[in-house]
Amino acid sequence: MDSSLVVCPHCARLHQRISLKPGAVASCVRCGTELYRESRLSLQSWLALTWGALAVFCLANYFPVARLSMQGQTLQATLLDALVMTWQQGAWLVALPATLFTFFFPLGQILFAMWALQCIRKRRLPGDFRYGLRMLEVLSHWSMVPVLLLGILVAMVKLGDLAVLHIGEGLWAFGALSVLLTILTRMSAYRLWRYAEEAGLVRRSGEGVDLARPVAACTACGCVQNMPLSGVMRCGRCRAWFHFRKPHIRNRVWALLITATILYIPANVWPVMTLRMPTGEAAHTILGGVIELWNYGSWDLALIVFIASVVVPSSKLLALSILMVRRYHWRGVAMQRQRTRLYAIVEFVGQWSMLDVFVVLLLSALVSFPGLAQIRVEPGAAFFGLVVILTMLAAMSYDPRLGWDQCHESRSVNHPAVHH
Ligand SMILES: [Zn+2]
Numbered sequence: 001m002d003s004s005l006v007v008c009p010h011c012a013r014l015h016q017r018i019s020l021k022p023g024a025v026a027s028c029v030r031c032g033t034e035l036y037r038e039s040r041l042s043l044q045s046w047l048a049l050t051w052g053a054l055a056v057f058c059l060a061n062y063f064p065v066a067r068l069s070m071q072g073q074t075l076q077a078t079l080l081d082a083l084v085m086t087w088q089q090g091a092w093l094v095a096l097p098a099t100l101f102t103f104f105f106p107l108g109q110i111l112f113a114m115w116a117l118q119c120i121r122k123r124r125l126p127g128d129f130r131y132g133l134r135m136l137e138v139l140s141h142w143s144m145v146p147v148l149l150l151g152i153l154v155a156m157v158k159l160g161d162l163a164v165l166h167i168g169e170g171l172w173a174f175g176a177l178s179v180l181l182t183i184l185t186r187m188s189a190y191r192l193w194r195y196a197e198e199a200g201l202v203r204r205s206g207e208g209v210d211l212a213r214p215v216a217a218c219t220a221c222g223c224v225q226n227m228p229l230s231g232v233m234r235c236g237r238c239r240a241w242f243h244f245r246k247p248h249i250r251n252r253v254w255a256l257l258i259t260a261t262i263l264y265i266p267a268n269v270w271p272v273m274t275l276r277m278p279t280g281e282a283a284h285t286i287l288g289g290v291i292e293l294w295n296y297g298s299w300d301l302a303l304i305v306f307i308a309s310v311v312v313p314s315s316k317l318l319a320l321s322i323l324m325v326r327r328y329h330w331r332g333v334a335m336q337r338q339r340t341r342l343y344a345i346v347e348f349v350g351q352w353s354m355l356d357v358f359v360v361l362l363l364s365a366l367v368s369f370p371g372l373a374q375i376r377v378e379p380g381a382a383f384f385g386l387v388v389i390l391t392m393l394a395a396m397s398y399d400p401r402l403g404w405d406q407c408h409e410s411r412s413v414n415h416p417a418v419h420h
């Protein structure tokens, strides 16, 4: 076979890689999942984009996101101030994931992408290229700057009623950073391996594959190769261990789902924050926060927070349970397409539920006027963050290919469907 092979990550159908026009997308003929796309940007432009993202990242973290004035006192906070204050308050179960997801992971995502692009451009791959790309994949999955940006906006509306608020320069930088990181997320490990392949630096995906024997793609680099009957092997290209299908998904996904469901109760019943004023102390739950936003008249933000914090986590738990229950009894291609689409949605919305955790963190940092008004992070926020992390892990442990294995599969290699 002359051209490279691509395997659909959701249904395992084999496709031949064809060259596309810039901006075009190739998707799976069987389930519709996007397989790869041809960028309008050159490698050089992507590299420039990473440098731009790094500069904007520095600006976003250097300047305060907001200034708050109350009875002659003014307080301003950068994202780092907010994270440090949460640590100092002792809410480390909130501070730790927030620090990773909004600071270290986005920074790592930019740096690893920059390094990998630089290696490909110089046409020299170091020995640790494969570890770098594995790292990039994990970091970009958990990097949550767009969610943080929405969190800042919601926090500002909530504060508008309490004190005089001025938007900081950091907010504009976070807006720009969200756009740049959303574009940069497209530069995934698979794509970087494809660039390395096209530059002739690594072995071609599907090289020397015998289609009469079982075939699978490495989950770390996407390289298509023959699989031994044991169903587990080490990738011939990037040396990562991978399975024919994800192992023990029943136990793993159910364990994560059940734990998340149990923790979802304290996350909603316990307050996520308390507001201390000279007039008294008030505890706020997640749902209470939504009602409060509604009463301020910002029904649009109330709706966004309601969807992100209530609708998304509960429907994610429900959707994953539906996918897990009796999955061997759902038959037919049409049914599997529906299930794959449902799974893709669950994967996509995963991190947006972190919204309320970030809102609480920012509020507690900005409203710190002892004697006048103070907001503290409460355990409900930590439980809520754990629920979001657990459901994201559950979605990652699920394997939609298992459902497709029930359908009759022809061994032929297809051309992908192309959209412009
Ligand atoms: Zn597919």
Ligand SMILES: [Zn+2]
Residues within 6 Å of the ligand: 218, 219, 220, 221, 222, 223, 235, 236, 237, 238, 239, 240
């Ligand atoms: Zn590999």
